[in-house]
Amino acid sequence: MPARLIDRYDHVPVTKENLDWAELVTLDLSQYEQPGGKQELVKQLEHAVRHVGFFYVKNFNISQDEIDRQFALGREFYALPLEEKLKYHSVADLDRGEYNGYRPAGHRDLGNGIKDNVQVYNIPKFDGHHQRQQPPILRDHIEEIEAFSRKCHTEVVEKLLRLFAILLELPDEDQLVRDHQYDVKGEDHLRYMHYAARGAEVNKQVAGMYVPGHTDLGTVTLLFRQPVAALQILNSEGDWKWVRPQDGTITINTCDALTALTGGLIKSSIHRVHVPPPDQAHVDRLGVLYFARPNNHIVLHPIQNSPLLNRLGLTKNVFTELGQHLTTEEWVKVRQTQQQRRNREAKISTKGEFSYGSKDLEIIPGLEAKVYN
DSSP states (O other): OOOOOOOOOOOOOOSOOOBBBBBOOOGGEEEEEOOOOHHHHHHHHHHHHHHHOOOEOOOSSSOOHHHHHHHHHHHHHTTTTTHHGGGGGGHOOOOOOOTOOOEEETTSSEETOOOEEEEEEEEOOOSSOOOOOOOHHHHHHHHHHHHHHHIIIIIIHHHHHHHHHHHOOOOOOTHHTTTTOOOBOOOEEEEEEEEEEOOOOHHTTTTTTEEEOOSSSSSSEEEESSSSSOOEOTTSSSOEEOOOOOOOOOEEOOOHHHHTTTTTTTTOOEEEOOOOOOTTTTTEEEEEEEEEEBTTTOOOOOOOTHHHHHHTOOOOOTTGEEEEEEEEOHHHHHHHHHTTTTTTEEETTTTOOOEETTTTTTTETTTTTTOOO
């Protein structure tokens, strides 16, 4: 039986509000293959990853039509009846750190008795180690989804990994690529993410937050442009700034595993999801993201053969200082287990400060997740 035809995806208009936008560098990946192009891109990248952890890329060889097809597939999935989506949800899986599949809104308490408004559907990378049943609307288009997932990796992630290798002065610019091979077992995944609009009174009770300030746990996160303004970053001056949805770009943020591998040189970006501005506050927000992580067997120690890290004395990280030698697989499991806790004691002050129960933020003994108020 042929796959059902899917209507095109139409993005909503951008906000007309005068927001305090972050000033972020844009890397033009069309320079990548040009003589001296990678070195020039590294110069642009260095300040961003050492001080902010956010930047844009453009000219990345994935068409807007391909991107909009993924938004359309996400839209179709979230339009399914809840009982159909719940067939792909397991509380027991989430409790033990298995995050692929569906997570309904309301799984966690955001604070003050208000539950979260976020639905998530994660599709693991197609490395042969993550066989999962998919809903028919996605299963019927699974080859297209796989092609998109692989392009995220080869056209964006691998190019960035080579730029990071040059920044770190590694003897082989493919060293980090070998630690992030698509067809080797790993926790990379594609995500469709849906934030439901809420009323003003509920938004007030949670200090205008959809998701409080946090860092991601992997190497880099790719956020494909969507026009509902909500993402904010904490800049190096300690101010929250809105991230502008720029045409023809992907927003990239660097994450915890990359920080660990670089001894803290590359900043794990701090970001949060705020209630959209008034002219978009009534609009649901759909996101398409790709999360890249080191392969599961990689031990998250600072890279030993980086002349730059050795010159700067960046030979330790938060794991090694605790005597821990976590592989990516172990790190993802303990961090995801912490992230999926219900946080029933969470409180939010009128100033937007989040507080939690005594064990809510513990990842491993001696290491707690940080929530940035």
